[in-house]
Amino acid sequence: MNRIPDGRREATEIRLRAYPPDTLREEDFELHRAPAPRSLEAGELLLANSWLSLDASARLRMRESDSPYMPRIPLGAPISGFALGRVLSSRRSGFAEGDLVLHSSGWRTHAVIRADETGWRGPHRIVEEPGMSEAAYLTALGPAGLTAYVGMVKLLDPRPGDVVFVSAAGGGIGSLAVQLAKIAGARVVASAGSAEKRDLVLGLGADVALDRRVPDLSAALKAAAPGGIHGYFDCVGGPELEAAIHNARPGARIVMCGTVSNYDAQSGSLPRNLFDIVAKELSVKGYLTRSYAELLPTVQAEMAKLIRDGRLRDRVTILKGIDSVPRAFVSLFRGVHVGKLLIQL
Numbered sequence: 120m121n122r123i124p125d126g127r128r129e130a131t132e133i134r135l136r137a138y139p140p141d142t143l144r145e146e147d148f149e150l151h152r153a154p155a156p157r158s159l160e161a162g163e164l165l166l167a168n169s170w171l172s173l174d175a176s177a178r179l180r181m182r183e184s185d186s187p188y189m190p191r192i193p194l195g196a197p198i199s200g201f202a203l204g205r206v207l208s209s210r211r212s213g214f215a216e217g218d219l220v221l222h223s224s225g226w227r228t229h230a231v232i233r234a235d236e237t238g239w240r241g242p243h244r245i246v247e248e249p250g251m252s253e254a255a256y257l258t259a260l261g262p263a264g265l266t267a268y269v270g271m272v273k274l275l276d277p278r279p280g281d282v283v284f285v286s287a288a289g290g291g292i293g294s295l296a297v298q299l300a301k302i303a304g305a306r307v308v309a310s311a312g313s314a315e316k317r318d319l320v321l322g323l324g325a326d327v328a329l330d331r332r333v334p335d336l337s338a339a340l341k342a343a344a345p346g347g348i349h350g351y352f353d354c355v356g357g358p359e360l361e362a363a364i365h366n367a368r369p370g371a372r373i374v375m376c377g378t379v380s381n382y383d384a385q386s387g388s389l390p391r392n393l394f395d396i397v398a399k400e401l402s403v404k405g406y407l408t409r410s411y412a413e414l415l416p417t418v419q420a421e422m423a424k425l426i427r428d429g430r431l432r433d434r435v436t437i438l439k440g441i442d443s444v445p446r447a448f449v450s451l452f453r454g455v456h457v458g459k460l461l462i463q464l
């Protein structure tokens with residue numbers, strides 16, 4: 120055992136109090152305060168978290184039944200999620216006091232990373248790129264950037280002149296995907312739920328920004344892309360996916376990053392035109408970022424270069440303090456925040 124000489128005296132973590140029967144509520148969470156961890160076993164790391172990423176997919180684990188995606192979050196246990204922290208104490212080789220670390224023990228002020236935590240969700244020591252903000256290692260240079268890069272650049276792979284549709288384009292991953300499609304030379308039609316987000320995506324280079332809340336999104340997409348779309352980057356499922364299938368050119372590619380419209384309350388609608396995937400011989404590809412973890416250093420370097428060259432911008436909403444997490448996470452499904460939602464501790 121190794122005694123930890125110093126550190127914040129109190130640790131706070133967010134726990135799940137109850138599985139929400141339908142729509143998530145703030146009271147489904149509780150703040151648990153306890154003395155900060157004081158000792159480490161061999162192979163462990165103690166971190167003081169500085170930034171937490173609130174990711175919509177955590178909602179999929181707040182259900183009574185396990186999903187094939189990841190096991191449910193046990194009631195009363197701390198919630199996991201991506202975070203950045205500085206090493207307070209290390210008994211793990213390759214990590215020293217003061218290192219910046221990307222890991223998945225978020226939703227808490229202090230994290231003890233166990234010896235058996237390895238791989239994509241284990242700790243990654245960050246080699247800081249010159250001129251980049253710390254928070255960027257959760258966004259463009261972190262999991263969000265890798266997700267947008269894999270989906271747009273590796274899988275959808277637009278050609279110059281292709282018409283590409285991106286949904287939830289005012290969110291963290293969507294806003295990066297829009298810019299990567301523009302860099303590839305595509306014409307980009309984006310959709311978002313608020314005027315502020317539509318202004319953002321137009322400012323990031325999208326050619327058209329559609330209001331996802333219009334009664335007939337398929338008709339709006341047809342007006343924006345009369346010749347049809349070559350590719351669709353899907354963050355939403357539901358009406359956006361239906362509109363994309365309806366407007367897809369024969370042989371078009373659909374890359375499924377997520378289906379956020381079905382996460383909270385599971386009441387989102389499903390596309391009614393799935394047979395058109397057959398009729399138009401569309402390619403539909405789902406993916407998980409963790410399967411591409413080895414690309415993280417390459418993507419970090421490429422995204423940092425694009426940011427330094429002024430070709431890519433990171434848009435985030437920052438809320439402060441661990442106490443703000445429950446309200447912030449609930450509001451994520453109301454489309455309140457622009458860009459990636461981060462908590463600064």
Ligand SMILES: NC(=O)c1ccc[n+]([C@@H]2O[C@H](COP(=O)([O-])OP(=O)(O)OC[C@H]3O[C@@H](n4cnc5c(N)ncnc54)[C@H](OP(=O)(O)O)[C@@H]3O)[C@@H](O)[C@H]2O)c1
Pocket residue numbers: 173174175176263266287288289290291292293310311312313316331354355375376377378379380381387406407408409451452453454455456457458459460
């Ligand atoms: N495949 C993977 O491995 C992987 C990894 C990470 C994330 N993802 C997925 O990527 C997607 C985007 O994640 P993110 O981190 O970028 O999210 P984010 O920054 O939190 O943005 C989510 C966006 O979703 C929109 N939204 C919320 N509820 C909606 C609804 N019912 N219908 C339509 N839009 C809705 C909101 O915009 P509006 O104003 O438009 O409502 C919001 O801007 C999610 O589906 C997530 O699960 C996938």
